[in-house]
Amino acid sequence: MRVHAGKLALVTGASRGIGRAIAERLGADGAYVIVHYNRAVEEAEVTLASIRSSGGQGILVQSDLAEAEGANVLVSRVTSVLTTQFADPRLDILVNNAGVGGGAPFADATPVDFDRTVTVNLRAPFFVIQGLLPHLRDGGRIINISSIGTRAAFAHMAVYAPAKAGLEALTRILANELGRRGITVNAVSPGATATDMNPRARDPKTAQAVASTIALGRVGRPADIAAIVAVLASPDGAWITGQTIDASGGQRL
Numbered sequence: 001m002r003v004h005a006g007k008l009a010l011v012t013g014a015s016r017g018i019g020r021a022i023a024e025r026l027g028a029d030g031a032y033v034i035v036h037y038n039r040a041v042e043e044a045e046v047t048l049a050s051i052r053s054s055g056g057q058g059i060l061v062q063s064d065l066a067e068a069e070g071a072n073v074l075v076s077r078v079t080s081v082l083t084t085q086f087a088d089p090r091l092d093i094l095v096n097n098a099g100v101g102g103g104a105p106f107a108d109a110t111p112v113d114f115d116r117t118v119t120v121n122l123r124a125p126f127f128v129i130q131g132l133l134p135h136l137r138d139g140g141r142i143i144n145i146s147s148i149g150t151r152a153a154f155a156h157m158a159v160y161a162p163a164k165a166g167l168e169a170l171t172r173i174l175a176n177e178l179g180r181r182g183i184t185v186n187a188v189s190p191g192a193t194a195t196d197m198n199p200r201a202r203d204p205k206t207a208q209a210v211a212s213t214i215a216l217g218r219v220g221r222p223a224d225i226a227a228i229v230a231v232l233a234s235p236d237g238a239w240i241t242g243q244t245i246d247a248s249g250g251q252r253l
């Protein structure tokens, strides 16, 4: 039997990159996956097709998490999927993966950059969790995708890293609050991973220089991160909570 058979999962930002790999992995492991996306509908359809080709099931749900109402829109669309399609409308796994990189160094960051980066990376997960908590099954899993930018100083992450640090703090608070329901809450912090967000890691011409800062000698692949999320989401992850798991192959140790 597949490890996530019968489970219901939501993965935000699952149209591309790490989120797609997480959705594919949970789907291949038997979960029904709600694949969230914002703009990349065709890419999200590729994710869903890939889940189906491995024998899994899922559905697409759109919302713009940079909008003030984006988290509420997502919550109401997910709630509608749960209540209309499932006799037992309970979510088992919530992965807050959608994110935007903060490209600006401290001196250049504008209030617009700040608000957008904090909204997508921190405010949205906060209100998505709050809104979906009544639908989360006791014994469920919340996994927040952070970044090693919270422990290493990268100049261009002056807004992004503090937003992710807030997400890690929220992770600990919620782990404490939800533990009596058997719900675990953890953060996973990727290092440089080859996706659209990280062109230096994705481009073979620059990836080697990035890899030279990583103990395991290569940049991350989205599937590396998905494997860690899959363990945390599984029954074997039941005794890990309130933690930030480094998923960088040992970058900048």
Ligand SMILES: NC(=O)c1ccc[n+]([C@@H]2O[C@H](COP(=O)([O-])OP(=O)(O)OC[C@H]3O[C@@H](n4cnc5c(N)ncnc54)[C@H](OP(=O)(O)O)[C@@H]3O)[C@@H](O)[C@H]2O)c1
Pocket: 012, 013, 014, 015, 016, 017, 018, 019, 037, 038, 039, 040, 041, 043, 063, 064, 065, 066, 067, 097, 098, 099, 100, 101, 120, 145, 146, 147, 148, 189, 190, 191, 192, 193, 194, 195, 196, 197, 198, 201
């Ligand atoms: N790649 C790295 O090196 C790295 C390192 C550390 C941490 N991370 C974290 O890992 C997570 C995934 O990153 P990635 O590298 O896979 O990024 P990516 O390839 O750029 O994909 C980002 C995903 O987030 C969604 N998203 C972006 N803005 C959104 C918005 N306003 N509303 C709703 N969804 C939105 C995108 O949806 P659409 O495509 O549909 O617009 C897409 O699915 C992020 O939280 C990121 O901070 C990445």
